[in-house]
Amino acid sequence: MVLSAGEQAPAFELFDNEGNLHKLSDYEGQTIVVYFYPRDDTPGCTKEACSFRDAYADFREAGVEVIGISPDNEGSHSKFINKYQLPFILLSDPDHNVCEAFGAWGLKKMYGREYEGVYRTTFVIGPDGVIKHVFENVKPADHSREVLEVVNA
Secondary structure (H helix, E strand, O other), X not given: OOOOOOOEOOOOEEEEOOOOEEEHHHHOOOOEEEEEOOXXXXXXXXHHHHHHHHHHHHHHHOOOEEEEEEOXXXXXXXXXXHHHOOOOEEEEOOOOHHHHHHXXXXXXXXXXXXXXXXXXXXXXXXXXXXXEXXXXXXXXXXXHHHHXXXXXX
């Protein structure tokens, strides 16, 4: 079950594409956007990442950091970042423990096949670590704009 607004965001420790450890506590006192996505360099995930890339200056102007999380490894993240000049952090969750903690992992269906995977979900987390807003079943193309509206509200 996906976490809701008003709940404390689960603590996490994950590595970025350069092997640096990032913890939720590193962002204490700052609003962050954490978006979960299924896979690097796939059509929907690329649209979503590029949407955040194109609006990144607006997020930074608002004092907000953007963090993407997927089960992909650090090498995959590096290629994705370099290919699309992504200016924000991508974290690797290969065991999908953080995805599960946020409720962004579970049973999916596509083409009559069932499998477990990432639910495309975005969380706006306040300076106090409390979830301020949750976006479920995200439409990737212009998602960053709707997140920015919530951040700037």
